[in-house]
Amino acid sequence: MRRLVLDDIRIGLDGKSLLALSCTIDPGEIVTIMGPSGSGKSTLLAYIGGLLAPDFTATGRILLHGHDVSSLRAEARHIGILFQDPLLFPHMSVGGNLAFGLSFSVKGRSARRQKVCEALKDIDLEGFEDRDPATLSGGQKARVALARVLLSEPCALLLDEPFSKLDADLRGQMRQHVFDRARLRGLPTLLVTHDEEDARAAGGRIIRLDQMAL
Structure with a gap:
């Protein structure tokens, strides 16, 4: 357990x-x-x-x-940690931030991109892969930070x-x-x-x- x-x-x-x-x-x-x-x-x-x-x-x-x-x-x-601040990487897109958190068990570009897309759909940000994190609202940034943590399994x-x-x-x-x-x-x-x-x-x-x- x-x-x-x-x-x-x-x-x-x-x-x-x-x-x-x-x-x-x-x-x-x-x-x-x-x-x-x-x-x-x-x-x-x-x-x-x-x-x-x-x-x-x-x-x-x-x-x-x-x-x-x-x-x-x-x-x-x-052990995943969520902080007060989302701590998204400013030099990466939203999709890049999520891909950074992906578990190493996910192999191949196609499989990793699919996981990122599924994660964005789960937080109601479908299609945001190429967005600059700076353009997101505070709530959107928080959701991306959560998705990144969960993608690390x-x-x-x-x-x-x-x-x-x-x-x-x-x-x-x-x-x-x-x-x-x-x-x-x-x-x-x-x-x-x-x-x-x-x-x-x-x-x-x-x-x-x-x-x-x-």
């Missing part, structure tokens, strides 16, 4: 403990992490994704599919406040879009947010770091 297990994760900075957490996230389950700024929410996601800055200390195991991925490089963990999904810069209407639509696809693909998902609406929409457990003893 695509279960994500955080086994006694402890993260510190300059000799001070930031957080301590153990949690199991089942396939298709969305667990929300909430807490004040500086409580270590995004730092936790960085550790899980293999992107933790060397200034921090961290211990504990990250288990995915029952395998310990704690010591693997980020790209070898097969992740085994788990991390959401680092990816809806925070969208207006209220787009925020609701994008939340539904992301959560539906996470559940459909059976991805254990960890959401970090300040927004109570995000947490309610996720519909899963809520872990509040400010209420946890270190």
